[in-house]
Amino acid sequence: MASREQLKAVAASCMKYQAEGFVSSAGAVDKSCENCVNFDGYKCTVNAFDKVLSGLDQG
Numbered sequence: 001m002a003s004r005e006q007l008k009a010v011a012a013s014c015m016k017y018q019a020e021g022f023v024s025s026a027g028a029v030d031k032s033c034e035n036c037v038n039f040d041g042y043k044c045t046v047n048a049f050d051k052v053l054s055g056l057d058q059g
């Protein structure tokens, strides 16, 4: 299971991120795989996660 930080970092760089019908009154949504329609609670259902993660420069 990826860490919360990873879920956020990946979502920020993911081309397939799609917010799961949640709108923040504060404006900017805190992007994370956790609130992406393609995330089933444990993993990315479109297999984008690993590709995005390996492209991130964070080890």
Ligand code: SF4
Pocket (backbone or CB within 6 Å): 010, 011, 014, 015, 016, 017, 018, 032, 033, 034, 036, 037, 038, 039, 043, 044, 045, 046, 047, 048, 049, 050, 052
């Ligand atoms: S769940 Fe998948 S599609 Fe959604 S932001 Fe994460 S890696 Fe991208």
